[in-house]
Amino acid sequence: MIERDVCERVLAVAVSTGADYAELFCENTVDHAVNMIAGKVDSVKDGYIAGASVRVYKGLRSVMASTIDTTEQGLISCAKKAAEALGQGKAEISICLTQRIFGDIHPIKIVPSTVKNSDKIEVLRRACNAAKEYDGAIKQVKGTLLDVDHGIMIATSEGLYTTDRQIRTRLSMESVAEIGGETQTGTASPGRRMGMEMFDGLISPEETGREASRQAVTMAGAGYAPAGTMPVVIGNGFGGVIFHEACGHSLEATSVAYGCSQFCGKLGQQIANPKVTAVDDGTIPGAWGSINIDDEGTPARKNVLIEKGVLKSYMIDKFNSRRMGMEPTGNARRQSYGYTPTSRMTNTYIAAGDDKNEDIIASVEYGLYAKAMGGGSVNPTTGEFNFAVREGYMIRGGKVCEAVRGACLVGKGSDVIMNIDMVGPDLDMGQGMCGSSSGSIPANVGQPMIRVSSITVGGR
């Protein structure tokens, strides 16, 4: 990482044309992934990412310059570029950095970047073998074991000088099943903000492989989902992608600060069903989307977004906090130094409710049970969202019946969160990579089982 006195000199150049805030962000990331296909190690990705960015603000103007040259000379010239782009003026603030050490609530027992390829391959092989052996219908198995060791350093004109190291590990399995000429895929992709100790009891490679195959076989034997509007029960864990897409993105300052959200100006108002309490919590130990500090150096925290249906908080980064006149919430995130950070989710979930799962299923006369969800997307301006159902079943007469495939759910966020009218007790999380203007970042989605009283199911 860059020495404190070098950072001071760089920031002094950054504020030399009158910026009222400046930040230097440096990164060193080791990015590693082993891919296995058909039981053979197919490729290894092994990258080293290193670079820096300088950002300056003046009022509601933000300038960023990034570079791969992290020598003092390179950083100074990067700062000069940012300062010049801001305009003409003279320094109005002076720079004095003091070091701050934030606590790390994610101790790592086995740092993956120090583990031999052969040990990683062994984990992957266990998962792939279990997936292949699950059923004779499994035609192909792909697996990836990836680990990221992301070191960041942040120095700001407010005097902050600090570092963080974010280590993540993830096993992603995909199985392809073929039954009667019908080919379908199943996936399972557990990840944690942990090292290789993730596989010592917490995540079983074999179960991960079998889960991907179970889903593939179930879907290959399924008929098409029907089309129409109906009640839908969404299973726990990754099912929380519904909140992430339908509501979460529209609560990010990236949209709210610019008036591009269906939830602008709604703080304190009832925007969701009283059954819904939703939280973004970057402080869950070992969780995929957790951070000690965000990419602007603000400590992560637990933000209650919606409490019993009432909008309590947005997710806000430093720059947009100026436009909104509200404080930052520890949600500023960026994939890498080349992206301008903005407000993003961390671990976002609908809190456990008091309905029983069996009552939720029993309440549906005719509808869909979306046991496992795939990815989705949203237009935060209009709130129109979509997401794919990975594993679905019909519900008839309050009972879960045959499996159905190929369904997706579409609707408008502000409608759907009003229609979540039953919430179960079994909160769980699923892992995803969330893409937005500041790049692709790890985010957890979560929820217990919920019922949406009415939503459009795209089938045929």
Add this chain to the structure above:
Amino acid sequence: MTFDKFKILVVAAAEKSGIDQYELYYSTAEGTSVSVFAHEVSEFSSEVSGGVCFRCIVNGKMGYASTQELSESQAESIVKRASENALSLDNEDMEFLGEGGKTYQNVSAPDYTLPTTDELIKAALHTEQAAYDADSAVIDGTSTTAASEISSIAIFNSKGLDLHYENKMSVIMTDVVTTDGTEMANDRSVKAGNFSKIDFAAVAKEATASAKAKLGADVAPTGAYPVVFAPKAMASFLRVFSKAFSSEEAQKGLSPLKGREGTVVAADSVTITDDPFYSESLMPIGFDAEGSPTYKKNVVEKGVLNTLLYNLKTAAAAGKETTGNASKAGYDAPVEIRPFTMYIAPGSISEEELLKKAGNGVYVDSLGGLHAGANTVSGDFSLQSSGFMIENGVKTKAVKSFTVAGNFYDMLKNITAISDKVELPGLGGMTAFGSPAVLVEGLTIAGK
């Protein structure tokens, strides 16, 4: 450290380790981007990025390692890591590096000067103002970005390849938000090329008109209809399902087009072309990621699958020649297979005639959620859509929040008409997709 200096260090490190088959792939980009909001510059960014990927054949296997830090220690590190990674592999693929001495189609960077920072700011503000002027329904929330970039690629290997490519582009993007007082609707428009020739007001007007047309949209009624896919909707299908034309996916059993070369895979009106030198391409390039010469080819010709796309490895496995489609998603990515500019060839009737032919149906203007709602292995899709109803052969009221579902491979066979104008929507970069409007019979619409 410059790439040339780094290259010498890497070559020395490789030779010291007894590695005699190796390759360096280097890419750089220098970009500037200006965003305006509510008549003021809100964000400015200037980016210098780049990285080197080293790959080598050790024990018959190809190992990779990459770095963004061009230093003495990294020169040694990438050689060591790549050879260790090669030794971890146990696939049965035969590996190849491209041979030098090939002849390439000559392409040169566009001959205009890139806009200065001031010109970028002016263009963005001008475009934004034109959107506000175009219609009183336009509101704050509208955002506009002007950007320019110079990029380069170099490949150097132990078999005599020493290639270099430089490209530049400038682009204007606007996302216009409109309201009718009760709801908001937005749409975007993108135009790349020489700023002195772009009609910024036209870009703003186009986005404004299509955003405004979505206001008051109703949910489409559920049912089976003839569907017309707008060029940009059909191009986004092609983007997702182009994966099925990769011989690598086929050889791994992940494409239903495996073993189908020479057979009918689409209606006889359908020709799908891949052209690295397509006139609207933003990055025409004469060599692929392995240094093989690139060329134009029909992947599907009059409904028959003419060829899959190959690189050196998959071509050797299939006993064929590479089609020059080796591709890297980034400097640090492995060599895979992608088209350059892939498009459905135009038909002979206008879009108006196409709509007449549809009679009563749905015009799908845009598709959402393709990363999750479309399965390239099975071809099944169920996708969020918006567009217009077609009544008596003309586009009528706007519809949204409905899904269109079907199977891509069946759909290729059920294309009954193709319009005469290919559009290349959005920003393709090296991989771009285009299509005319197409008419497909019998897809399921789920709405209200």
